[in-house]
Amino acid sequence: xxxxxxxxxxxxxxxxxxxxxxxxxxxxxxxxxxxxxxxxxxxxxxxxxxxxxxxxxxxxxxxxxxxxxxxxxxxxxxxxxxxxxxxxxxxxxxxxxxxxxxxxxxxxxxxxxxxxxxxxxxxxxxxxxxxxxxxxxxxxxxxxxxxxxxxxxxxxxxxxxxxxxxxxxxxxxxxxxxxxxxxxxxxxxxxxxxxxxxxxxxxxxxxxxxxxxxxxxxxxxxxxxxxxxxxxxxxxxxxxxxxxxxxxxxxxxxxxxxxxxxxxxxxxxxxxxxxxxxxxxxxxxxxxxxxxxxxxx
Amino acid sequence: xxxxxxxxxxxxxxxxxxxxxxxxxxxxxxxxxxxxxxxxxxxxxxxxxxxxxxxxxxxxxxxxxxxxxxxxxxxxxxxxxxxxxxxxxxxxxxxxxxxxxxxxxxxxxxxxxxxxxxxxxxxxxxxxxxxxxxxxxxxxxxxxxxxxxxxxxxxxxxxxxxxxxxxxxxxxxxxxxxxxxxxxxxxxxxxxxxxxxxxxxxxxxxxxxxxxxxxxxxxxxxxxxxxxxxxxxxxxxxxxxxxxxxxxxxxxxxxxxxxxxxxxxxxxxxxxxxxxxxxxxxxxx
Numbered sequence: 001x002x003x004x005x006x007x008x009x010x011x012x013x014x015x016x017x018x019x020x021x022x023x024x025x026x027x028x029x030x031x032x033x034x035x036x037x038x039x040x041x042x043x044x045x046x047x048x049x050x051x052x053x054x055x056x057x058x059x060x061x062x063x064x065x066x067x068x069x070x071x072x073x074x075x076x077x078x079x080x081x082x083x084x085x086x087x088x089x090x091x092x093x094x095x096x097x098x099x100x101x102x103x104x105x106x107x108x109x110x111x112x113x114x115x116x117x118x119x120x121x122x123x124x125x126x127x128x129x130x131x132x133x134x135x136x137x138x139x140x141x142x143x144x145x146x147x148x149x150x151x152x153x154x155x156x157x158x159x160x161x162x163x164x165x166x167x168x169x170x171x172x173x174x175x176x177x178x179x180x181x182x183x184x185x186x187x188x189x190x191x192x193x194x195x196x197x198x199x200x201x202x203x204x205x206x207x208x209x210x211x212x213x214x215x216x217x218x219x220x221x222x223x224x225x226x227x228x229x230x231x232x233x234x235x236x237x238x239x240x241x242x243x244x245x246x247x248x249x250x251x252x253x254x255x256x257x258x259x260x261x262x263x264x265x266x267x268x269x270x271x272x273x274x275x276x277x278x279x280x281x282x283x284x285x286x287x288x289x290x291x292x293x294x295x296x297x
Numbered sequence: 298x299x300x301x302x303x304x305x306x307x308x309x310x311x312x313x314x315x316x317x318x319x320x321x322x323x324x325x326x327x328x329x330x331x332x333x334x335x336x337x338x339x340x341x342x343x344x345x346x347x348x349x350x351x352x353x354x355x356x357x358x359x360x361x362x363x364x365x366x367x368x369x370x371x372x373x374x375x376x377x378x379x380x381x382x383x384x385x386x387x388x389x390x391x392x393x394x395x396x397x398x399x400x401x402x403x404x405x406x407x408x409x410x411x412x413x414x415x416x417x418x419x420x421x422x423x424x425x426x427x428x429x430x431x432x433x434x435x436x437x438x439x440x441x442x443x444x445x446x447x448x449x450x451x452x453x454x455x456x457x458x459x460x461x462x463x464x465x466x467x468x469x470x471x472x473x474x475x476x477x478x479x480x481x482x483x484x485x486x487x488x489x490x491x492x493x494x495x496x497x498x499x500x501x502x503x504x505x506x507x508x509x510x511x512x513x514x515x516x517x518x519x520x521x522x523x524x525x526x527x528x529x530x531x532x533x534x535x536x537x538x539x540x541x542x543x544x545x546x547x548x549x550x551x552x553x554x555x556x557x558x559x560x561x562x563x564x565x566x567x568x569x570x571x572x573x574x575x576x577x578x579x580x581x582x
Contacts (some may be wrong), residue, residue, distance in 0.1 A: 025542065026541050026545060123543065162445070164524060168418075175423070175424040176424070177422065177423045285546065292357045293356065295528045296361065296364075296529060
């Protein structure tokens with residue numbers, strides 16, 4: 001981020017950028033409520049920046065930001081995606097010898113015995129993978145049929161291991177504690193390529209997600225913030241992170257690192273699903289309480 | 298410090314001396330706490346008691362609250378028993394050993410909570426040290442699932458909270474007048490009776506202080522039960538976190554936090570009353 005985008009931005013425009021790590025939606029809301037906004041550009045997760053957060057954000061200026069070049073569905077009034085990632089099925093290659101081809105295999109304990117690792121986060125895709133496994137088409141996931149998802153999850157509930165952090169997801173599948181895990185594509189890649197663990201993964205039925213740039217309402221550097229976002233998602237710079245990690249650019253005209261290209265979610269868009277962040281944002285309380293109630297049973 | 302000043306007849310100065318501390322507490326503790334309570338009634342603006350009604354009629358919040366208080370109680374009882382006897386071992390040891398024991402108790406205390414919780418995951422997981430040892434010894438064939446169980450949470454939290462019992466117990470024991478114990482022995486009480494009827498009552502306030510500290514801290518625990526526990530061990534803090542971080546719902550979070558605070562105060566008041574009565578009746582007897 002710093003090397004690929006922020007330093008070149010300072011070089012080109014002379015605007016100094018200070019990084020503060022630790023994205024925190026609650027902190028951003030408090031800043032805006034208290035009218036003490038110290039962040040000019042915010043790189044939030046996919047739950048942030050929908051119309052539900054309109055009170056906290058400045059509208060993006062698409063006369064500056066190249067909206068036409070952004071992958072369809074990944075830019076809206078208050079946010080634009082800067083990087084794309086996905087939720088994939090990763091598996092331990094000692095335990096699983098025939099490659100799984102989708103979430104139905106994740107729920108098939110007879111064909112693929114062993115425990116399953118799932119992300120312990122109601123909005124992280126656990127209901128989505130259950131519905132995909134149950135035969136729901138990727139473009140018909142929303143509105144989520146939560147009772148149906150829970151019924152499907154119940155079929156393997158006693159085999160589920162709930163992971164809390166991305167590194168834990170790599171550890172449980174790498175050690176063989178679980179035979180399959182739902183995890184981020186970059187985590188699956190890290191386990192397989194960087195850590196050389198007996199892990200492989202499939203992009204089949206991946207669920208695409210993105211991280212988004214947005215501008216907290218009331219920033220004093222509005223014009224510079226719009227400029228920085230335009231710079232970060234430009235065709236010239238948006239592909240820079242793919243030199244280091246399998247995170248795809250949102251700009252369809254950006255060039256990516258050729259050795260990383262096969263490992264990017266955007267190289268496998270056929271048959272993938274996407275999070276409907278607008279629907280999720282409007283229903284997050286219901287999704288979360290259904291999840292907590294189910295998990296605690 | 299304050300008592301010493303009172304004896305010196307300079308008590309007039311002491312309220313002023315604690316003013317900076319009280320100001321600090323007011324700014325960084327009371328005001329934020331008040332904000333949390335106020336928001337539980339005013340978020341959304343017309344909330345009134347609605348947040349409380351919703352939380353109290355939600356089976357999930359009640360279940361998570363049950364998990365929290367059950368675990369806090371179990372951990373407090375275990376920590377007090379183990380911590381008290383650990384402090385007693387320190388009391389009975391020669392100075393060299395005593396320093397070693399104190400150091401051994403404090404060393405984990407200086408390590409980050411997150412690191413200690415993760416360390417327990419390394420020890421307890423299926424491929425962890427403990428299971429590998431048992432398999433290596435031929436005692437078991439398949440790893441025993443230890444991580445993500447109530448057992449793991451109990452062990453982890455008890456270990457992490459032990460110093461909060463050991464230190465007040467040790468402080469109480471170090472102040473015990475050895476003459477009283479000799480007197481008890483010389484008056485014909487055996488070592489067991491001396492321990493239970495003289496030593497324990499003299500040091501029980503230390504154990505009670507440790508129990509109170511441990512219980513309050515255990516109710517607020519978040520990282521350890523989340524990392525070590527299974528789905529049935531999740532604490533109420535998880536719901537508060539998800540209300541604030543995921544939904545920005547200060548009202549629900551505030552109501553949950555306020556209810557936990559009230560429950561802790563009531564439980565402590567009840568516990569304190571019981572203890573006070575126990576000590577008073579002992580003195581009368």
